[in-house]
Amino acid sequence: SQQGEEDPQALSIQEGENATMNCSYKTSINNLQWYRQNSGRGLVHLILIRSNEREKHSGRLRVTLDTSKKSSSLLITASRAADTASYFCAGSQGGSEKLVFGKGTKLTVNP
Amino acid sequence: DTGVSQDPRHKITKRGQNVTFRCDPISEHNRLYWYRQTLGQGPEFLTYFQNEAQLEKSRLLSDRFSAERPKGSFSTLEIQRTEQGDSAMYLCASSLITGGGNEQFFGPGTRLTVL
DSSP states (O other), X not given: XXXXXXXXXXXXXXXXXXXXXXXXXXXXXXXXXXXXXXTTSOEEEEXXXXXXXXXXXXTTEEEEEETTTTXXXXXXXXOOGGGOEEEEEEXXXXXXXXXXXXXXXXEEEEO | OOSOEEEOSEEEXXXXXXXXXXXXXXXXXXXEEEEEEOXXXXXXXXXXXXXXXXXXXXXXXXXXXXXXXXXXXXXXXXXXXXXXXXXXXXXXXXXXXXXXXXXXXXXXXEEEEEO
8 A cells, every 4th residue: 555645646837937846645655755766767865854854955945844734735836848748746654664655647748 | 787687577477377577686785575556546555575586475376376486586477377367467566674774766667458
């Protein structure tokens, strides 16, 4: 079963706009990670935020984590056509090293 | 390229046949994971190894599935008596034990089609 639920399921924006994707999860996590997947390809790790962190930045990416609401958001600023992909959140719990993924948000950035 | 590699990239087989996939992790990574992804879904965990020890298996991993990592380097995932429901992308990932978190690096996947 999947831990996370991304919202929205699909998002279409124009190049240069910001894109915000949300993730809600069910149980406590050690950390939360965001991944990108281009169509039919493997996943690329974007950013990891630990359960004791509230916000993290990496380039045009900004991730927030609210453990009280069991939610996270990924903001991509100044989007580019190359950002078109599916974005997944994934969490690890307790002593397990496995990642539990959501269903993903499909982002389309129109040139 | 020193990333995770998987072989083959595509496999088409007939129902009832056995298939085996290989994963070569990033060389210094001691953890190796297998996931399965179907269309429109996120990856689902199958199993993982730390060095050569298989430490966790999902209940998704039926008795037709077996994974090995004999020397703590590459890993194989075998599916016996394939069924059409096994059609999916099989993803391998690796990571290095650190105190900083469990960032997993994924390979390109093996897409299995069972006819």
